[in-house]
Amino acid sequence: MSARDRRSLARRRLLGALSAGACVAVAGCLDGDDDGDDGASGNGDDGDETDDGEHPNAPHLEESGDEPLEFERDQSCVVCAMTPTDYPDWHSQLAHESGERAVFCSSGCMTAYLADVPVDSEIVGAWTVDYETGELIDATEAHFVIVTDEDGVDDEVMGLNPRAFADEDDAVAYLEEWDAEELSEDDIVGFDEIDADVASIYRDGRFPDE
Numbered sequence: 001m002s003a004r005d006r007r008s009l010a011r012r013r014l015l016g017a018l019s020a021g022a023c024v025a026v027a028g029c030l031d032g033d034d035d036g037d038d039g040a041s042g043n044g045d046d047g048d049e050t051d052d053g054e055h056p057n058a059p060h061l062e063e064s065g066d067e068p069l070e071f072e073r074d075q076s077c078v079v080c081a082m083t084p085t086d087y088p089d090w091h092s093q094l095a096h097e098s099g100e101r102a103v104f105c106s107s108g109c110m111t112a113y114l115a116d117v118p119v120d121s122e123i124v125g126a127w128t129v130d131y132e133t134g135e136l137i138d139a140t141e142a143h144f145v146i147v148t149d150e151d152g153v154d155d156e157v158m159g160l161n162p163r164a165f166a167d168e169d170d171a172v173a174y175l176e177e178w179d180a181e182e183l184s185e186d187d188i189v190g191f192d193e194i195d196a197d198v199a200s201i202y203r204d205g206r207f208p209d210e
Contacts, residue, residue, distance in 0.1 A: 055118030094126035108202035110160035115199035152180025
């Protein structure tokens with residue numbers, strides 16, 4: 001089965017779970033509220049609106065402009081509440097025209113945000129870390145390799161993340177380096193192609209249900 005087929009299968013499983021597991025999901029959220037450790041463990045809200053009606057992945061920051069902010073220790077990932085500065089090889093962020101900003105511990109959490117953008121405002125900038133160089137790059141122009149096999153990683157933040165490359169040739173070359181599964185150039189996507197199917201691979205349950 002190709003990686004593209006696995007993405008479709010993951011999406012179908014997600015949709016099937018919505019009706020069959022609704023009660024379980026609610027119970028799980030209540031349990032998470034009781035222990036209060038979601039931020040430390042990386043287990044955030046699972047896709048429902050907060051009690052005050054706010055989108056669970058709503059941005060925490062506001063600053064106008066279309067340049068990246070400095071990552072700071074007091075910032076938290078809007079998807080999982082982990083601290084982005086703890087993951088300099090993965091942290092990501094984006095900016096809306098309205099001035100609202102979202103920071104993420106990883107490119108994987110950014111996919112969950114993009115699957116259901118909580119702000120009715122154009123994204124004017126997005127940045128993530130180049131898997132090859134370790135530098136912060138323009139995510140809107142990046143090439144994301146959609147890896148799907150968690151067995152291919154060890155202690156990666158939040159389990160598994162798409163690999164971002166500024167240079168398309170580097171993304172293509174990585175297809176041969178990834179030994180966990182067979183990938184093709186069809187498994188390289190652009191920023192605008194990141195949707196719920198992609199997010200379900202990396203952060204299943206961390207974006208609101210449709």
